[in-house]
Amino acid sequence: MTTTMRASVMTGVGTLQIExxxxxxxxxxxxxxxxxxxxxxxxxxxxxRHGRIGDFVVEEPMILGHELSGRIVAVGDGVDPDRVGQRVAVEPQHPCRRCKQCLAGRYNLCPEMKFYATPPVDGAFCRYVTIDDDMAHAVPDSVSDEAAALLEPLSVAVATMRKAHVVPGSSILIAGAGPIGVICAQAARAFGAARIVVTDLVASRREKALQFGATEVLDPTAVDVSAIEPVDAFVDATGVPVAVVSGIKAVGPAGHVVLVGMGADEYALPVSHIQNLEINVTGVFRYTDTWPAAIHLAASGAVDLDAMVTGRYDLEHVGEALDSDTDPASLKSIVHPQ
Known part of the structure; x- marks a missing residue:
């Protein structure tokens, strides 16, 4: 094996170079x-585009990308050498395993977490990466490499459905029909939700949501979302304050709200509605122990990850892959580093 590899490196806001x-x-x-x-x-x-997300700031060159799959080609001490050659989906996090959060089973909240493509940790727009042995999850041959990479966003959706308490017969409202909204719709269907309402400003994205599990789609500029038949759970995949507020108001008594989308850091919430109906509001920050469930959903066909792929790029065109979200027809872009 060679001692060097090619990588697409973010050297500044909006700039990449092959190194x-x-x-x-x-x-x-x-x-x-x-x-x-x-x-x-x-x-x-x-x-x-912005060089930061909240308190996470890119201050030096960094490799982006954290949704990945691949094949084990070498192992460190203490790892079964029979793992060499195994196809895996990578859970891109390295917790300390010793802090209060890790010991409580919430390793996603580890304050010492080293997460791929989160400053200053490099990600996977490159040929080779290392990861903890137990974070490299074996995948069956029925799951493609691209689908195995998308087990990462599916894990976000699995964590979201668990926090939303989605069970067979549930009703759920999802704001946003982008990649996370669509994958949440698929996960909601797999978890047994009977009514899955998805909102989006773009008609083509609403139509796409219907193909991936939504039972109903709404244009939030044409319909008062807060006045729909109350749902058991609301998931925001937009980060847009008006979408969050209207979604919370659509939740019935003792319902659940899960905030997934990245957007404004602060905004006003309908506190009286939350208090009077005892609505549970929480966020999702990555995931804990979701890969086994995600692998099952993909391998069983309950969730179709391959159908979400709308673009494929090599390392020389990572910039185009990152900008592909400006096309409303784009759902999920994949980079093949080899």
Whole structure:
């Protein structure tokens, strides 16, 4: 195996360049993965265009990309050598495993977390990456490399459905028919939701949502979303304050609200509605122990990840992949680093 690899490196806001980087070596209890496919996430786009997300600021060159799959090509000490050659989906996080949050089973909230493509940690728009052995999840041959990469956003959706308490027969409202909104609609259907309402400003995206599990779509500029038949759960995948407020008002007594979309840091909420109906409001920050469920959903066909792919790019065209979200027809773009 070579000692260097090509990588697409973000060198500044809106700028990328191809660089030769050393191939990393797996530490004890780590594996070296040859990257097959990397999905483009909204957070990658946000870093690329703005250089920061909240308190996370890109201050030095960084490799973007955290939705990935590949094949194990080497292992560190303490890892079964039979894993070499195994196809895997990578859970792109390295928690400390010792802090209060990790010991409580909430490793996604680890204050020492090292997460791919979150400053200053490099991501996966490159040929090789290392990851903890137990964060490289084996996938069956029935799951393609591209679908295996998209198990990461599906994991966000699984975590969201769990927090939204979606069960067979539930009703759910999802604001936004972008990649996360659509994958949440698929997950809601897989979790047994009977009524899945998706809102979006763009007609073509509303139509796309119907193909991926929505039972009803609404144009929020034409319909008062807060006045629809109350739902058991609301998921915001927009980060837009007006969408969040109207969505909360559409939730019935003892319902659940899950905030997933990135947007404004602060905005007013309908507190009396939340208090009087005892509505539970929470956020989703990554995920914990979601990959087994996500693999099952993809392998069983309950969720179709391959159908979400609308664009494919190589390392030389990562910039185009990051800008593909400006096309309303684009749903999920994939980078193939090889």
């Amino acid at each position: 030769d980087r050393p191939v990393p070596s797996p530490a004890p209890h780590e594996v070296l993965v040859e990257v097959a496919a990397v999905g483009v996430c909204g957070s990658d786009v946000h870093y690329y």
